Amino acid sequence: MKIDRHLGIISCLIDHKKTTAKELAEKFNVNIRTIMRDIDDLTLSGLPLYCVKGKNGGIYLMDSVELNKPPMSKSELMSIETSLKSRLQVLDDNPTFNAILKLNKIGETPDFEIDLSLSKGNTELRKLVLDLLSGIRNNELISFNYINSQGKESKKTTEPYRVVYKDRSWYMDAYCYSTEQFKIYKLARISNLSIVGTFSKREYRPLSYNGGEWMEKDKVPVTLLVNKLVIDKFLELLGKENIKNVDDTWYSVIYPLNDNVFGYNTLLSYGKFVKVVSPTSFINNFTKYLVEIRNLYSE
Numbered sequence: 001m002k003i004d005r006h007l008g009i010i011s012c013l014i015d016h017k018k019t020t021a022k023e024l025a026e027k028f029n030v031n032i033r034t035i036m037r038d039i040d041d042l043t044l045s046g047l048p049l050y051c052v053k054g055k056n057g058g059i060y061l062m063d064s065v066e067l068n069k070p071p072m073s074k075s076e077l078m079s080i081e082t083s084l085k086s087r088l089q090v091l092d093d094n095p096t097f098n099a100i101l102k103l104n105k106i107g108e109t110p111d112f113e114i115d116l117s118l119s120k121g122n123t124e125l126r127k128l129v130l131d132l133l134s135g136i137r138n139n140e141l142i143s144f145n146y147i148n149s150q151g152k153e154s155k156k157t158t159e160p161y162r163v164v165y166k167d168r169s170w171y172m173d174a175y176c177y178s179t180e181q182f183k184i185y186k187l188a189r190i191s192n193l194s195i196v197g198t199f200s201k202r203e204y205r206p207l208s209y210n211g212g213e214w215m216e217k218d219k220v221p222v223t224l225l226v227n228k229l230v231i232d233k234f235l236e237l238l239g240k241e242n243i244k245n246v247d248d249t250w251y252s253v254i255y256p257l258n259d260n261v262f263g264y265n266t267l268l269s270y271g272k273f274v275k276v277v278s279p280t281s282f283i284n285n286f287t288k289y290l291v292e293i294r295n296l297y298s299e
Helices: 002-016 021-028 032-044 074-091 094-106 123-137 231-238 261-268 280-296
Strands: 049-052 058-061 140-147 153-166 169-176 181-186 190-198 219-227 243-245 250-258 274-278
Touching: 002 021, 002 032, 002 058, 021 032, 032 049, 123 140, 123 153, 123 169, 123 190, 153 181, 219 231, 219 261, 231 243, 231 250, 250 261, 261 280, 274 280
Parallel strands: none
Antiparallel strands: 049 058, 140 153, 140 190, 153 169, 169 181, 219 250, 219 274, 243 250
């Protein structure tokens, strides 16, 4: 959709200050002529964009331009404002704040809001997101410790390319030097991040977060009985088509989970309102984990 491209172009320019029509065309899988029409639309709306021709030219974002009467509808601009506010909740950066101030000239309150704000205690994740975005902008080679889904820790050296918020978690697309391929890393599993150099960007296409293939790796389908008090969480995650009503209180759900501490802790977050039905191997491993927890309090 055009509005999605407009939002993506604005977000890209907030991050990088400069881009090119070719880069945007590749990013959004459209031709350069379509991108230039988008730039014309955004410029006519009063957004502070300008183009420079030539070898070192590109599309730039200026710092201070007043909004004129927009050719885009108010609802479209309000959608952009809502998305930028969601970004600001996490990043708390000045370019996003300035963009919101300009869009506020619309003068209406959006009819929906997205709340991605981090808890006050989660300053480390906020700093990590900002550090990664800085690394992406400045082509900084980064090194960090990473704990995979099996609990194994290793040292990674990567080229960061994109930060993604998906299914209540933050991720990074990066080129891994040890595997020599693009990988998805969960930010919550990253620690001891450091800059170890710079790199020249290689050809990159955003990794797919659809279809669940990247998430389902190393996961097993676990059948659960879910209490109606928490069924809304599973409806959001899996959709109504993957949930069957058993009686007035319980629902049957097939949920992909890691057969390790990460999967067990996911189940524990639902407390007594979720029961594992199958497979037997998962039940045995999960109950062993519960015994280990109980033993912590019996010593």
